[in-house]
Amino acid sequence: MTELGTPSFKKTVVELLYQLADDDFILACRGSEWLGLAPHIEEDVAFSSISQDTMGHAAMFYGLLEQLGEGNMDELSHAREGSQRKNAVLCEIPNGTGHYLKEPRYDWAFTVVRQFYYSIAKKIKLESLKQSAYEPLAHAAVKINMELHYHILHWTVWFKQLILSGGEAKQRMLEAIIRVEQEFGDVCSLGPLSAEMANLKLIDKEDVLLERFHNSVKPVFHTLSIPYKGSFGYRSGRGRFGEHTQELQHALTTLTEVYRTDPAAAW
Amino acid sequence: MINLESLEDKNIRFMERIEAGEKIEADDWMPDEYRNVLIKLISMHGISEIMGALPEKEWVPKAPTLKRKLGIMAKVQDEMGHGQLLLRVTEDLIKPLGRTREDIMEDLFTGRLKFHNVFHMEAPTWGDAGLIGWLIDGAAIITQTNMLNASYGPYARALKRICAEEVFHAQHGEAIILALAEGTDDQKKMVQEAVDRWWEPLLMFFGPGDAKATGSSKQDVTAKYRIRSKSNEELRQDFFTKYVPRILSIGLTIPDSTMLYDQKQDKWVYQQPDWEKFKEIVKNKGPKSQERLRLRELSYENNEWVREALAQSEEAI
Amino acid sequence: MNSKTAGFFQEYEVFSKRTATSPMQYQFSLLAPNEEMALVLAQENFMRREPVADIWVMKRSSIKKMTPEERLSLLRIDNKDYRNTKGYGYLQKKWRQYEQEMLDEKEIFSWGGKLKK
Incomplete structure (x- = not known):
């Protein structure tokens, strides 16, 4: 077991780990709902690898929580209520209208923009976490960061090409950018213990991370000749503070359907 | 190059190549019958992988643990990947006919292109998700390994990749099934019910024993061209030999009280499935046929703008 | 064939190196709208379970292949010890x-x- 210092240190680490784990978990689940429904078979296969990587990252973060005595990782990912979840609301928003098994009308533009923004924000957090005062997290960040290169490459290609192709596609992408930015404040937020996280040197300050995000994304917009607003909101709630949409509850009901039949059983 | 060979000479030379064990490649001359039987076989195989992703996909979000969620995601991804490999092989065969992947999809939606009977069936529990991996993939391994030496090189190469991944699928299925079979009473019941549900579709999976059962069979042509070596019935018997003892060993029963291994005849005796029902199912009249076709068709239409947008991108970007 | 989307489905051949010192090896083909997209799709379609150190994609139409007649030129006598x-x-x-x-x-x-x- 690693040195945890004071109880407030532990509490802050745990808070941060829940944000990281819950973000990746729910976004990977949203990604996996696209299986078999992507615009192109080859893309279906590639996208699934990204969702698997992301779920794998969630498992690593839940694993760190497990080591801190929070419970086992399946319990942490499956048994916690919606109100206990710390993921950003953007990650839980459905891929489009309809259900994954019934009349799914998924929005590829929204998915590309969400994944593109999310991957970059995640990379920036990981770069900072590599220096985290909580060593097990710093080690995990080094590993996870490795897989982010491909995610960013993949989503940047889609992001750029759909915008550059103009016409309807560009229009859809611009609309998706507005939708994602309206929620993106939540992704950039570190929640109620944000100040402690920075003081304890677990991760850089929110505004420092945000500045790095703008610096990464602005040049991409520039090459695409589209305006970068860079003002982010919390339209559907502040997930870091436990505010979530009904959609998270629906998703959790599905995600835990089998688990809940017998949480004690070996599956 | 001037080619004065008559069609008959070409056919003779082609059969000589086949019988010498040579591999035929996409650009080689081939008789129409050979091309057509390959198109029919491989397009059906490919589209079955794509449609086969759907019943298991239902269980991807619902898988009960993180590890199972990851495993089944990887498995369904492979199904799509196998579809990709096989469609590429088909696309090269239909290219000289001026046809493309879009025509294959069109044929699926209009019902001209059929997919395997098993993927028309319901998968109502987590037990079904495990059973598909264990026994449906087991059955698929039996039929696919039988064609690893197929005379058509591109198909043989795709199958080699596919079979390597099927080993993972079979073990993924076994892991789920063993956990359930060793689990609580409810879990045990779940697997047994899945076996009961899938037994008849599994028997059907290998196809009719001879043309009498359903009125048509391409078995003879595929044998002549050395695409496959064993008959439908031989494959079904192989499946019994490999899987019946395993099913019984973990305390499950087979829903066919007449089933036994006949030492004298050296074969399994079993209750024939209802081949009339089989014919209906593969005409897209199975319990889930329309719903799954609708999913594919909807996603295809819904994302058309993406393909349209990038269709010109080769020059533009 | 849909004339509006046909251009999306270009044929690319995929090659990869397993390690920095291994030779380029042919993997398989895929359909993609352009080479940049072909490259990002290649890795996860064909090498998701094995190490890979480099990937090349190439438009199939840029490859000159042998015809069966030309392949006859590959035959030679086994007398070159x-x-x-x-x-x-x-x-x-x-x-x-x-x-x-x-x-x-x-x-x-x-x-x-x-x-x-």
Whole structure:
């Protein structure tokens, strides 16, 4: 077991780990709902690898929580209520209208923009976490960061090409950018213990991370000749503070359907 | 190059190549019958992988643990990947006919292109998700390994990749099934019910024993061209030999009280499935046929703008 | 064929290297709208379970392939031992007369390391 210092240190680490784990978990689940429904078979296969990587990252973060005595990782990912979840609301928003098994009308533009923004924000957090005062997290960040290169490459290609192709596609992408930015404040937020996280040197300050995000994304917009607003909101709630949409509850009901039949059983 | 060979000479030379064990490649001359039987076989195989992703996909979000969620995601991804490999092989065969992947999809939606009977069936529990991996993939391994030496090189190469991944699928299925079979009473019941549900579709999976059962069979042509070596019935018997003892060993029963291994005849005796029902199912009249076709068709239409947008991108970007 | 989307489905051939020192190897083909997209799709479609150090994609139409007739030009008689070490195997016996080892492939390839004195 690693040195945890004071109880407030532990509490802050745990808070941060829940944000990281819950973000990746729910976004990977949203990604996996696209299986078999992507615009192109080859893309279906590639996208699934990204969702698997992301779920794998969630498992690593839940694993760190497990080591801190929070419970086992399946319990942490499956048994916690919606109100206990710390993921950003953007990650839980459905891929489009309809259900994954019934009349799914998924929005590829929204998915590309969400994944593109999310991957970059995640990379920036990981770069900072590599220096985290909580060593097990710093080690995990080094590993996870490795897989982010491909995610960013993949989503940047889609992001750029759909915008550059103009016409309807560009229009859809611009609309998706507005939708994602309206929620993106939540992704950039570190929640109620944000100040402690920075003081304890677990991760850089929110505004420092945000500045790095703008610096990464602005040049991409520039090459695409589209305006970068860079003002982010919390339209559907502040997930870091436990505010979530009904959609998270629906998703959790599905995600835990089998688990809940017998949480004690070996599956 | 001037080619004065008559069609008959070409056919003779082609059969000589086949019988010498040579591999035929996409650009080689081939008789129409050979091309057509390959198109029919491989397009059906490919589209079955794509449609086969759907019943298991239902269980991807619902898988009960993180590890199972990851495993089944990887498995369904492979199904799509196998579809990709096989469609590429088909696309090269239909290219000289001026046809493309879009025509294959069109044929699926209009019902001209059929997919395997098993993927028309319901998968109502987590037990079904495990059973598909264990026994449906087991059955698929039996039929696919039988064609690893197929005379058509591109198909043989795709199958080699596919079979390597099927080993993972079979073990993924076994892991789920063993956990359930060793689990609580409810879990045990779940697997047994899945076996009961899938037994008849599994028997059907290998196809009719001879043309009498359903009125048509391409078995003879595929044998002549050395695409496959064993008959439908031989494959079904192989499946019994490999899987019946395993099913019984973990305390499950087979829903066919007449089933036994006949030492004298050296074969399994079993209750024939209802081949009339089989014919209906593969005409897209199975319990889930329309719903799954609708999913594919909807996603295809819904994302058309993406393909349209990038269709010109080769020059533009 | 849908004329509006047909251009999306371009044929690309995929090659990859397993490690930095291995040769490029042919993998498979895929459909993609352009080479940039082909490249990001290649890795996870064909090499998701194995190490990969580099990937090339190439438009199929840029490849000149042999026709079956041209492939006949690959046939040759098995009488070219003089090109291979096989034709010089007798040297081993000869060198033994002088109490020397033969410098065969295994020996020569070992010279990159520290030589035994």
